Amino acid sequence: MNCAGVMRRVSSYIDGDLEATVIEEVKLHLKTCQECTLLVQQTTLTVKLYYDSDLVDYPQEAQVRLHETLRRKIRGDRK
Amino acid sequence: MYCATLAVRSIQPGLLAHLAKAPTLSSTNPHRLPSSVAREDEHLLVAAAKGGDAGAFEELVNRYERKIFRLTMNITRNREDAEDAMQDAFMKAFSHLDRFHEESRFYTWLVRIAANEALMRLRKRRPNQFSLDEPIESEDDFVPQQIEDWGPSPEQRFAQTEMRDILRGVIEELPHDFRIVFLLRDVEGLSTEETAGAVGISEAAVKSRLLRARLKLRKKLDTRFRQDGKH
Numbered sequence: 001m002n003c004a005g006v007m008r009r010v011s012s013y014i015d016g017d018l019e020a021t022v023i024e025e026v027k028l029h030l031k032t033c034q035e036c037t038l039l040v041q042q043t044t045l046t047v048k049l050y051y052d053s054d055l056v057d058y059p060q061e062a063q064v065r066l067h068e069t070l071r072r073k074i075r076g077d078r079k
Numbered sequence: 080m081y082c083a084t085l086a087v088r089s090i091q092p093g094l095l096a097h098l099a100k101a102p103t104l105s106s107t108n109p110h111r112l113p114s115s116v117a118r119e120d121e122h123l124l125v126a127a128a129k130g131g132d133a134g135a136f137e138e139l140v141n142r143y144e145r146k147i148f149r150l151t152m153n154i155t156r157n158r159e160d161a162e163d164a165m166q167d168a169f170m171k172a173f174s175h176l177d178r179f180h181e182e183s184r185f186y187t188w189l190v191r192i193a194a195n196e197a198l199m200r201l202r203k204r205r206p207n208q209f210s211l212d213e214p215i216e217s218e219d220d221f222v223p224q225q226i227e228d229w230g231p232s233p234e235q236r237f238a239q240t241e242m243r244d245i246l247r248g249v250i251e252e253l254p255h256d257f258r259i260v261f262l263l264r265d266v267e268g269l270s271t272e273e274t275a276g277a278v279g280i281s282e283a284a285v286k287s288r289l290l291r292a293r294l295k296l297r298k299k300l301d302t303r304f305r306q307d308g309k310h
Contacts, residue, residue: 011290017271038226039297046297047265049234055247056149062162066144067137069166073173074133 001025006036010043125185129176136176140169143186146267147193153262154197156251157204164200168193183273190267191277194259198278201255226301233304249299257292264289 006029012018013026030037127135147168152161172179172189179188230236237245250258263274264285271289275282 007294008290011293012286014293017286035226038228042226042229042301043293043297045229045233046293046300049242049246049300050250050261050266050296051268053243053246054149055243055250056152058145058148059158062148062165063144065162066140066166066169070137070140070169070173073170074136 001029003029003033003036006030006033007039010040013040014044014047121185122181125176125179125181128173129179136173139185139189143189144169146186147189150190150193150262150267151197153250153266154194154259155201155204157200160200160204161197164193164196168196171196187269187273190263190269191273194263194277198259205255224298227305229301229304233300236304245300245303249296249303252299253292253295257288257295260285260288261292261296265293 006013006026009018009022009026013023016023018026030040121139124135124139128139144165148161148165151164151168152158155161155164168189171192179185234242250261253261259278260274263269263277264271269277271282271285274285278285280288
């Protein structure tokens, strides 16, 4: 496998969503390619950074409005 | 908040005891969502809510409202639309609880509803900027490039707020099609199949968009980390 092949599979490789033989081919390439090793590491870190991040604040007013709306809805449905 | 108290008061005592024993969360696995706790007790809350226990439904709302707002906000990038989409998602979930047959987790079902609500608003506001069609494949994403080490861990190099700004700025630059798939898969933790169902595209398209979204984000972060790391 060459560098372009790793690039096309890096996402599935991270997810473990490749055939065992293909995983071995990727691993074999990574042993000798520093650039692709960095690509895999940095792509993995990219996913992790976003997973761990909380980019949006949840405004309290939105929370209050949601609960008021739901409370009205629940009351209304029960009538 | 009224609802947390109300929820606790009206849930069955047995259910509360079960919730109290639930294990704590781990935040290390990027594809663990929403939590092991939720998966274990969610069905009890759903069953209670289906049986007319408003407190149980409120507990589900309390549990997921922040995540659902994050999702609708990330998709619409408009505060008003995000709030409307979140409200409508919970209202629909409540109204259609009887149609939820627990083939999936409640959270996944809720995310699908919320994603649909948010996408509907996005399409209405930007009809020409979002399509379900496969985006034109750009070979540029796959051209091997010189990749440099990011050096000491970016998580340690940048303050939390600074990192948040970088991540937010970078994801905003992604085209909608890629951003939405990335958000559902890598931020909300949906499976490929669930993401495909929520967006209305094939699983192959999800994988293709996710690959390109991740590659684009890595590349953009690379620029930012090396640029901002120099000062």
